[in-house]
Amino acid sequence: MRIKFLVVIFLLAGTLNLYAQSSKADSLIKLAINTAGQHSSDVNKLIFTVHSIEKARFSKFIGIGKKRLQNNEGIKEGQWYGNETISKVYLGNLSQMIHEINYFKPYRKKNGTPSLFFWPDFYQDFLGTQCISPLNYDGFYYYNYSFLSDTLVDNQSCKQFVIQPKFKTDRLFKGKLTLSLDGWIVRWEGEVLSDDILYLIDLKNAYFNGKWIPKQSDITVKGGVLGIDGEFILNQNIIGPVENWPMPPQVFSRPTNKKERLNISEITFDETFASQLLKNLHLGLLRKWKLRPTADRIGIDSVIYNYQDIVPEKSELVDEIRESTVETSIASYDALRKSPFNPSQLIFSKSFYFGQRKKDFYPFEIYYKSPVFDSNFNTVEGFVANSAIVLRRRWAPYKYLEFEALGRRSFGLNRNTGYSKLRYKTDSFDLQLANGDYISQFNPDNTISSEMNSLSTLLLKNNQMKIFRKEFWSLSLINRFSSRFYLKALIESSRQSQMDNTTDYYWVNYLGRTFSSNNPTNKENLKEGFDMHNSFVTQVQLAFRPFLSYSYINNLRVSDWGSSPLVIFKYRAGWPNVFKSSINFQLLELSYIQNISLSPWVKTGFILNTGTFIGDKPVYFQDYKHFNGGISLVQTGDMLATHRLVGYYQNLSSGANQRLNVNHYAYSTSGNYVEALSQFQFSNLWLKPLLGFKKAYVKELLIANAYYINNQNLFYNEIGYGLDGVMKVLRLEAIANFNNGQFNYVGLRLNINSRIRIGNIPE
Numbered sequence: 025m026r027i028k029f030l031v032v033i034f035l036l037a038g039t040l041n042l043y044a045q046s047s048k049a050d051s052l053i054k055l056a057i058n059t060a061g062q063h064s065s066d067v068n069k070l071i072f073t074v075h076s077i078e079k080a081r082f083s084k085f086i087g088i089g090k091k092r093l094q095n096n097e098g099i100k101e102g103q104w105y106g107n108e109t110i111s112k113v114y115l116g117n118l119s120q121m122i123h124e125i126n127y128f129k130p131y132r133k134k135n136g137t138p139s140l141f142f143w144p145d146f147y148q149d150f151l152g153t154q155c156i157s158p159l160n161y162d163g164f165y166y167y168n169y170s171f172l173s174d175t176l177v178d179n180q181s182c183k184q185f186v187i188q189p190k191f192k193t194d195r196l197f198k199g200k201l202t203l204s205l206d207g208w209i210v211r212w213e214g215e216v217l218s219d220d221i222l223y224l225i226d227l228k229n230a231y232f233n234g235k236w237i238p239k240q241s242d243i244t245v246k247g248g249v250l251g252i253d254g255e256f257i258l259n260q261n262i263i264g265p266v267e268n269w270p271m272p273p274q275v276f277s278r279p280t281n282k283k284e285r286l287n288i289s290e291i292t293f294d295e296t297f298a299s300q301l302l303k304n305l306h307l308g309l310l311r312k313w314k315l316r317p318t319a320d321r322i323g324i325d326s327v328i329y330n331y332q333d334i335v336p337e338k339s340e341l342v343d344e345i346r347e348s349t350v351e352t353s354i355a356s357y358d359a360l361r362k363s364p365f366n367p368s369q370l371i372f373s374k375s376f377y378f379g380q381r382k383k384d385f386y387p388f389e390i391y392y393k394s395p396v397f398d399s400n401f402n403t404v405e406g407f408v409a410n411s412a413i414v415l416r417r418r419w420a421p422y423k424y425l426e427f428e429a430l431g432r433r434s435f436g437l438n439r440n441t442g443y444s445k446l447r448y449k450t451d452s453f454d455l456q457l458a459n460g461d462y463i464s465q466f467n468p469d470n471t472i473s474s475e476m477n478s479l480s481t482l483l484l485k486n487n488q489m490k491i492f493r494k495e496f497w498s499l500s501l502i503n504r505f506s507s508r509f510y511l512k513a514l515i516e517s518s519r520q521s522q523m524d525n526t527t528d529y530y531w532v533n534y535l536g537r538t539f540s541s542n543n544p545t546n547k548e549n550l551k552e553g554f555d556m557h558n559s560f561v562t563q564v565q566l567a568f569r570p571f572l573s574y575s576y577i578n579n580l581r582v583s584d585w586g587s588s589p590l591v592i593f594k595y596r597a598g599w600p601n602v603f604k605s606s607i608n609f610q611l612l613e614l615s616y617i618q619n620i621s622l623s624p625w626v627k628t629g630f631i632l633n634t635g636t637f638i639g640d641k642p643v644y645f646q647d648y649k650h651f652n653g654g655i656s657l658v659q660t661g662d663m664l665a666t667h668r669l670v671g672y673y674q675n676l677s678s679g680a681n682q683r684l685n686v687n688h689y690a691y692s693t694s695g696n697y698v699e700a701l702s703q704f705q706f707s708n709l710w711l712k713p714l715l716g717f718k719k720a721y722v723k724e725l726l727i728a729n730a731y732y733i734n735n736q737n738l739f740y741n742e743i744g745y746g747l748d749g750v751m752k753v754l755r756l757e758a759i760a761n762f763n764n765g766q767f768n769y770v771g772l773r774l775n776i777n778s779r780i781r782i783g784n785i786p787e
Contacts, residue, residue: 049171052183053163056207060159063208064147066235068117071267076139077259077341079106079131080305082298084253097357098134099298104345105355106131107306109139110334114269118145119314120276120324127334131345133299134356139306140325141260142314143238144225146212152313153218154624155195158187159209166196175202178231182210193708194218195624199225208236220749221247223313232266245309256305259341276324279579286452286504287422299357321575360386371396389416393430400478403487403525403539405463406436423450432462436526441493454502463523464494466544466689467650470666482531487539488688492554492646493521507583508572512565517603520646522553544689547736549645557644560605563596589618594635598647609642609694611635611649625707629664633699641694648692651699651731664703667729668759669742669771695735702728705748723748727759739764746773 056063081104085093093099110127123140130136144151149160156166163169172184182202189196199214212227223245230239238260245256285291314323336342362377363369373394377386391414398410412430426449431442443460465471477489496518504510525542543553571588574581592615598607613635621627635649642648653670670691709724725748730741744759757773 052203053169056203057159057163059207060147064145067237069269069271070115071269072262073112073264074141075261075263076109077339078139078306079104079341079345080256080302082254093298097297097299098353098355100353105133105302106345107136107139108342113141116271116276118143122326124328124330126330126332132354134354137303142310144313146209155216155218158197158201166190177210180231181205193625210236278322279576281579282581283579284507284581297357299355302355323577385418385421387418400474401481402489403527404491404523404542405434406527408434452504456500459497461495463491466490466646470652484534485530485537490542490544492523495519508569510567514563517560519558521556544687546690546692548694554644557606558604559607560599560602565594567592586619586621589616591616608640609647610638627705629703631701636696637694648694649697650692653688668744669761691733693733693735697731697733699731722750
């Protein structure tokens with residue numbers, strides 16, 4: 025009996041001890057969370073020297089690209105490429121530093137960029153791409169904290185905890201966290217998956233004058249996109265003594281000469297090569313993980329070059345690069361490389377450069393547009409080919425004067441047409457003057473791809489693209505005054521002529537169908553075709569982001585695009601008796617665009633448009649309001665801005681015979697309208713967990729679009745579900761649509777992964 029009593033006492037004591045330890049552990053975690061902001065700001069005013077080594081390799085390429093990369097860029101599958109840097113760092117805080125580069129050496133790269141020191145700040149609530157820090161203010165909602173053991177680091181008592189996420193989703197960390205008794209992070213060893221990219225992070229801090237400061241970091245990034253896989257490793261060590269820096273306040277003051285990048289879309293979609301990607305891997309890590317942007321935050325990364333005679337200590341990482349058994353190749357690509365002229369170069373489009381080369385541009389360029397890959401087919405012109413010559417005088421990469429002369433040959437009509445264009449462009453300003461005899465689609469805002477129309481016409485007997493002839497001159501302007509405000513304007517005078525089908529040529533007699541007329545009609549426009557007439561149109565569009573917030577990186581002002589809606593006012597008018605014009609209408613439209621990240625796992629976007637014609641309604645169908653539908657066999661753009669089942673090449677659907685002839689202009693109107701489009705993107709919702717996609721970059725989509733057409737007494741809406749990122753390249757959707765509450769049908773879509781971007785990017 026006594027033994028049983030002692031056992032009970034022992035078990036009870038053990039339970040109480042575990043409870044006490046758990047209670048103390050929770051108390052320490054709470055202390056660390058509550059003091060996180062203070063600890064982050066206390067890592068400041070330091071001087072130290074950093075030895076940084078980075079290396080990267082592509083472990084998998086799409087087969088057809090391997091040889092081209094090896095020959096043209098020196099990129100070999102499986103081979104390491106890297107940099108070694110020694111720099112003296114003057115640290116104001118974790119987002120404000122001066123880097124004095126004392127030593128730099130690239131490995132297997134013709135050109136390299138020194139590795140700048142950075143330290144992921146786990147004292148924040150969010151890191152990187154909306155990953156939730158273990159010290160998030162709601163950390164106990166996201167994580168389980170399990171006490172592991174006591175330990176001693178730099179003669180300081182510390183406690184170790186195992187961090188486990190409570191939910192099976194990405195953007196949550198798991199690993200081991202070591203804390204000092206006053207809540208400082210002593211070490212973090214863990215990983216997180218974000219957008220199918222795995223980040224392995226090991227951060228070691230050192231005790232210095234009452235606080236824990238950076239000592240050593242090892243970061244590994246693994247992942248891939250569109251069939252290319254790779255990994256990136258960054259190792260940073262603080263070497264030598266650490267000093268306090270009595271930093272003068274003015275060193276990191278708010279920049280006075282603020283600049284903005286207003287041509288973001290242009291820069292983002294500029295040509296990128298694998299060797300450039302190697303160069304940008306470390307910069308990308310800095311951009312995503314250094315600090316989460318907040319309003320009015322000032323980030324400084326000043327770089328000073330002061331090379332010294334330094335012999336770096338041996339490193340296992342560098343030795344691995346040097347002693348790699350893979351055949352050596354040097355990563356190098358010159359997008360502006362000149363080559364002797366050869367007639368075979370005229371098969372493809374090509375730029376020829378002249379003058380004294382600057383860093384990343386030549387002052388003169390002749391760009392030749394080859395007709396080989398700019399040929400197509402339609403039922404009006406038959407087979408057509410375009411070719412052009414573009415002359416550019418450039419003062420900066422995105423500042424130039426351009427003259428373009430384009431010729432178009434219609435073999436079916438035996439007709440030559442074309443246009444000439446004069447353009448002056450800068451980062452924020454774009455002025456174009458054009459004159460020509462060319463074709464135009466009825467919806468100029470969302471044109472149908474001529475290449476996709478060719479395939480649809482020849483293979484499916486579905487001539488969706490509808491065109492008319494336009495002999496015109498025009499003047500257009502875009503002026504981005506700032507990231508908050510831009511102006512677009514257009515003046516156009518033209519003579520417009522009807523065009524009719526001239527051929528019923530096809531490759532596949534799909535379902536024995538016949539081609540539809542080239543002159544679309546609908547309930548509001550029953551007449552097929554139109555009389556030749558003159559047109560004079562003006563259009564003004566003003567766009568404003570009223571609540572946009574900024575942060576600052578060096579002297580660059582960076583916008584948080586999700587912080588404000590984009591409000592657009594559009595006025596389009598046709599003026600009678602101006603240059604013999606016979607049209608008379610006025611269209612007013614107001615748009616509201618808002619993209620919001622509701623949580624790390626849920627993103628959403630809304631577009632609301634409402635408009636009306638005042639005075640006379642337009643007579644000619646091309647002047648109606650047209651709605652943007654999904655209009656190609658393959659969709660690659662942002663699908664938020666289009667209806668799914670409004671006149672598109674329904675390439676995968678039951679009952680395709682009936683719906684392949686959907687009229688893209690069926691709902692075009694000359695009256696009042698209201699349009700709403702929305703899309704929600706989820707990391708985990710319903711189907712994805714059931715299919716086992718928890719670790720794959722597959723996003724679930726909910727789609728809801730609608731509009732009301734007053735003249736047709738029509739309320740059209742569609743709702744759908746989709747998977748985005750299937751096999752990393754495909755988007756699958758199923759959408760049901762309704763007219764005035766009556767179900768029509770369900771359409772299935774197979775398209776290219778859109779990877780919806782949250783944030784209003786300037787036009």
